Amino acid sequence: MSKFSVFNLPLISNQETPLSADAYRAIVDLVYEHSRIKLGNDKQALLSSRLGKRLRHLGLTSFDEYCALLRSHRAQDEIDELIDLISTNHTRFYREPDHFQFLTDKILPTLIPQLIAKRSNLRIWSAASSSGEEPYTLAIVLSEFLRAHPTIDWQIWASDISKTILDAAKKGIYRMDTVEPVPPDLLKRYFQKGVGSQAGNCRVKPELRDKVQYERVNLFQNEYPIPLKQHVIFCRNVMIYFDIPSRELAVKRLTRHLAPGGFLIVGHSESLMGIQHNLKSVRQGVYQLP
Numbered sequence: 001m002s003k004f005s006v007f008n009l010p011l012i013s014n015q016e017t018p019l020s021a022d023a024y025r026a027i028v029d030l031v032y033e034h035s036r037i038k039l040g041n042d043k044q045a046l047l048s049s050r051l052g053k054r055l056r057h058l059g060l061t062s063f064d065e066y067c068a069l070l071r072s073h074r075a076q077d078e079i080d081e082l083i084d085l086i087s088t089n090h091t092r093f094y095r096e097p098d099h100f101q102f103l104t105d106k107i108l109p110t111l112i113p114q115l116i117a118k119r120s121n122l123r124i125w126s127a128a129s130s131s132g133e134e135p136y137t138l139a140i141v142l143s144e145f146l147r148a149h150p151t152i153d154w155q156i157w158a159s160d161i162s163k164t165i166l167d168a169a170k171k172g173i174y175r176m177d178t179v180e181p182v183p184p185d186l187l188k189r190y191f192q193k194g195v196g197s198q199a200g201n202c203r204v205k206p207e208l209r210d211k212v213q214y215e216r217v218n219l220f221q222n223e224y225p226i227p228l229k230q231h232v233i234f235c236r237n238v239m240i241y242f243d244i245p246s247r248e249l250a251v252k253r254l255t256r257h258l259a260p261g262g263f264l265i266v267g268h269s270e271s272l273m274g275i276q277h278n279l280k281s282v283r284q285g286v287y288q289l290p
């Protein structure tokens, strides 16, 4: 006899709140207006599952009510929540490692003598830094490289549109399995192992955390609260969510923050093809201001 009787099983009800075409359009437009993230026509399922929980949390029963809330005078916090919920924060330590290799093999050996001659500090910005893995990888790479040049002062700026993700990044606490890409000797040098309620986690040591300054930045705001003359800007794996005019605008604004000869680095699946800019292509994903 079978151990299962399908006919006796209760039906699984689909509790998702229906998302009308009008509400979908309204949400897509609001997301674009505030972040330039371009949601295609095929993201209804994604939106309704990611936002369904939010509706229940707010005690709302329809997406029309949710849209009314988004348009109301107290909308800004809710729009921030919306962008947090729909944006992709996926990242990891040493992601696309050849960019870090290029930094140590090519950029830093040329830059360091210039900085020493000018008695200048080294500035790198991780724009769209998500939960901190990218800026902390940069901090480890710089800290290691500059052991041979202890007189050089350096600073990393890290920014993202999402306040929630920046709060997590500032804490610098990660599950042990997420730090696997960090070589064991560097893990020991730059991280502390969690104990008690933090068992299974580790934390970036305070001296390295202090080298990363976090700021909330929407790449489409007029002015960035980030110092000018950055030697390198990492802006990786975010351009893919923007349309061509938005990419062009972001690159134009980022370029304003580059030092002459500075580098803009985008993700492997991104390029500046099809947009106007005044940068020179150096290799895949790496551009330089002449």
Ligand SMILES: C[S@@+](CC[C@H](N)C(=O)[O-])C[C@H]1O[C@@H](n2cnc3c(N)ncnc32)[C@H](O)[C@@H]1O
Pocket (backbone or CB within 6 Å): 034, 035, 036, 037, 087, 088, 089, 090, 091, 092, 095, 127, 128, 129, 130, 131, 134, 159, 160, 161, 162, 165, 217, 218, 219, 220, 235, 236, 237, 238, 267
């Ligand atoms: C996929 S993560 C990339 C993280 C990291 N750069 C990397 O390559 O691993 C994309 C990040 O871009 C942020 N983002 C999306 N739209 C943005 C905007 N308009 N301005 C600034 N950050 C944005 C998201 O919040 C998210 O944390």
